[in-house]
Amino acid sequence: MVPFSILDLSPITEGGSVAQSLENSRQLAIAAEENGYKRFWLAEHHGMKGIASAATSLVISHVASATRTVRVGSGGIMLPNHSPLVIAEQFGTLAALYPGRIDLGLGRAPGTDTRTAQALRRNMEASANNFPNDVVELRALLGPVTEDQKIIAVPGADSNVPIWLLGSSHFSAHLAGMLGLPFAFASHFAPDMLLSALEIYRERFTPSPELDRPHVMVGVMGVAAETDEEANYLFTSMQQSFAALRRNARGRFPPPVKSMDGLWSADEKIFVDHAIAHAVVGSPDTVRRKIASFLDLTKADELIISMPIFDMEARLHSVGLFGEAQRSLAAMTS
Template structure:
């Protein structure tokens, strides 16, 4: 059920940041770069700046996601800031309601709560995080109902006898995130906005969007389906430079499939000799939805993606080693957006 985009309105672009720690860098440096990117993104007209929960990964510093959201929201003024996402089965719903109730109280009208049911970590970290909690995320719908009831106890009769202060009565937009049909269907049935992780699960994008839209039921939160899709984009002033910059995220994923978790490596001129033919094929499949190129290439591919998917919003992920090159990439993407909808 492919849907044509409404070209009479501008589709917002947003940022998904992992607070990457580069080789030789530190979390402190990563946090400075994250805030600097958020400030630039705000000036360039991006709609949201989301941070993702990951654990036990030496190259990602966004593990304390709500703390980092507060840091970014406090250093910006208009851009929406949120989680892309908080992995709800890792936490007691009451704690998340209190954390995001606090954030919404501090930065009213600017906080998003994106929720996932994956661990955001390996099995060892999951066991430590979920001590005494469910291990597989099967109870995600129940956890979600409990969380929503803390914000609006009158609307969701979940039987909570404990109340969230701050949190109760606040309108914090809740998004469901996913890379399969489970969250797509749940988001549709509950009438919630949905964000699909097509930046790392491209093969399931169209089926998930079809499930979401066909199962959507209007709710107090949303009258019509609203789908945001993640896209890996590395943009530069030349095709060759963009291709070189993209080797950092290629090496990072290669390390992961080899079972090695490391900091984000610097780019290389060629991946030849670094990956095997099998690994090259695996990465080509993984990054089949990614866009790497100059502004013209990015514009052509993004326009095609928006037409094909009918996405209501694009959220851009980009792991680039050099901070200035990363800023330039997001600046070029913002310019592309202006041309797409001019």
């Protein structure tokens, strides 16, 4: 059985508020737990008018406090924005508050525009180039304390919070394989290197104390509804958002529209269609068929779904329909 998980950005909708977005994330996590999802991850983005999860570790705690069994974590923390010690302390604290339920997914992108990245990182080039060393340092800070260790994370030391490497290119595939860490590929918005990155990761994988064999998670955008027409209608919110991103217009998450005609240029449509080529949008039957095909293509161990839906009730309904699809696919392969 391939477990399903959810990636949430705490979208701030047009006419909505940050407080409502964070409450929506909390309710989404509760629904994910009730529907048997394995993980609920939140993503670090900065300076985005439509995303409320910038203080990711705080939102993780907000969500984890409302749930009991689903794993909660980051998809991901953009490590070059932070010192490894600070992240070790934050996630060591989360692990103490919610034992056995915290994941730490790490990325090396800034998660924002250049100017905001400079405000976060101060030295952008050095921060990005230090990513492999920072991962190794963070891994050590979360592990058992050694006899000659000079810097100790309190909390954090010996919490052994599971670390994932996230990526949309070959770089993190190489690094995850070399370090023997689980690897999550961002195929929900960057499809180009999906199969080659997974091949590199699996070929270069070296067993580690954490993992004895490669373990892959792949991402999709997902909208499920009772009919294909309804799902496609709901998905226009994400299409509008991606088209706006293309023209560097980062606004709040828009409501769906009956037609995208006139809302994007031909070039923007090509860009959006390509970026979300692996999106799973449709009725329950369509969703099951598309997921089965994607899992067959990638041979992934886990699937993580981002559900960009404007209306909260429709989003919760989509969570339920994807949960049903997972159970149906599990029954078919058992």
